[in-house]
Amino acid sequence: MSSKSALITGITGQDGSYLAELLLTKGYQVFGLVRRSSSGNSSRISHFSDDIKILSGDLLDQCSLMDAIIEAQPDEIYNLASQSYIPTSWTQPSLTAEYTALGVSRLLESIRRCKPDAKFYQASSSEVFGQPDESPQTERTAFRPRNPYGVAKAYAHWMSVNYRQQYNLYTCCGITYTHESPRRGAEFVFRKITRAAALVKLGLLNELKLGNLDAKRDWCYAKDAVYAMWLMLQQQEADDYIIASGETHSVRELVECAFSCVNLNWEDYVSVDPAFYRPDEPVQLMGCIDKIRNQLGWQPQHSFQELVELMVEHDLKALQDQP
Template identity: 40%
Template sequence: MKTALICGVTGQDGAWLALLLLSKGYRVVGTSRDAQIATLTKLDLLGVRERIELRSMTPTDFRSVVQTLIQVEPDEIYNLSGQSSVGLSFQQPVETLESISQGTLNLLESMRMINKSIRFYNAGSSECFGDTGDLAADELTPFRPRSPYAVAKSASVWSVSNYREGYAMYACSGILFNHESWLRPARFVTSKVIKTVNRIAQGSGEQLQLGNMDISRDWGWAPEYVEAMWRILQQEKPEDFIIATGYTASLQEFVALAFAAHNLDWRDHTRSDASLLRETDIRISRANPQKARERLGWQATLTMPDVVARMVEAEKLLSQRAAPCQVEPAPASLLR
């Protein structure tokens, strides 16, 4: 039985990855800064909370990281921790940089000291590329970060590359483009859209307020993307990979489909809010995931319309539940 350490197990990707690795027979250990008070709702919804070992670890505290690696003795580490919001990174640039780049460096250095044979996956981001226009970014496209979050993610990817080349360690980054599911918190625009549209369909009378709806992204389905993370660590040689669908669509298209799923016209219920605009927002994001198809044998089967349909279905089901004292697992139909 392999042991996997998931740093940031309480987030969307961490929860889906825990579910996947448990299905593959792994012993799964998940970390949070304070496991005793961490919000474990996502793990509860996927029905995995009682099947994983939870530990407190602060990635920015080197001693905490070293102690955790010595105690857990992992075969694989998945680094999904750190501040995860692009928008929030403008308000908290220092915390963003420290939690992502310093946290990654502490994990790498701890591995180098304790056990260089551990396989390490690092969560990169399409934000690292900045605005590439009509160019579909691949693994050789230069980074041009345009937010504190993107700067931090770029530094973490470069650190991984440095340790891989300098110390012959099995360290890789998955440069993931946007990937969503019904586990996304409401501060993410996709979840905000789905939840607001569902309330409007129920008669709330509110308006969906958005910034620039002309932005375009490559949106995929998160449960498929964690499969790619696992495959990256099963290769003979460590390499970085772009993980994406290869299909780019505008936010306006996303919004229109969400309203159409409720038989509503988005133009009747949406308005622009200038306060939500960002000066350095990326206009368009395109990806070329050819290397992942060829080397990993991985290809996304769900694109943006499928993502919208699944998130709408999940929101309808989950919003109909009475608020329980204890979170119950989601219906089996949503665990895919």
């Protein structure tokens, strides 16, 4: 078992909670950075909260980041915290920039000053590609972000690369494509659909309104994604990798698969509402995983259908267990 320690920002989120679980199984001492004023949902970590240590800190406050790093003395630091909901990035672009972009600068500078030998993982995003001029995208595809979230992630990505080059810090960027799980927020379309299928099955919903059914996404399982994050920091040299499934599926396929899991015809319950169309609908965002597969031996362990099935089953059980 490992005797390493790790500090995770965004530990109460989907990825942070799965990553903490993974590190605990590997014998890590796990620290989680949480805003003292945060009213966020801690249910994702409640079942192992006694096994980790929560530190107070905020990506807006560099002193708190330095204090947390000094206290934890982590071998590895995973930055999974950000304002990550794209519609919110349009209504709160400055806040998105402060957390998702400048917050990373503060964290990198804190590492440089307080723990320069720590290995750092930055959660980058396929949104940095925006409307790419090639598909699938590789680690060399040009960044062309088309929303404030993507712009902020591009800044954070390049700052991480620059600190690696300028200060010889071990910094890695994982360009993650959309990844899902039962811990995904209900505002995201994948979870919205799997939960709706369960609600319809139980007679609690009659209609599901969606936007563009022909929109395609590269979806993978969050548990597979966080394993890739950990794997990246176990290498001798730091590098950047795309974390994706390497294939796309349409929202229509997702709906059909989710409703078939509960033996229903989706066309009887789903309607299209133009109000749900995204104005910046991404153009064939699909990641090429050749580099991470060839160099690190990583590839997704769960298929698209398996992911849909496990999420529908989870939502169905969760709703049935409610009073």
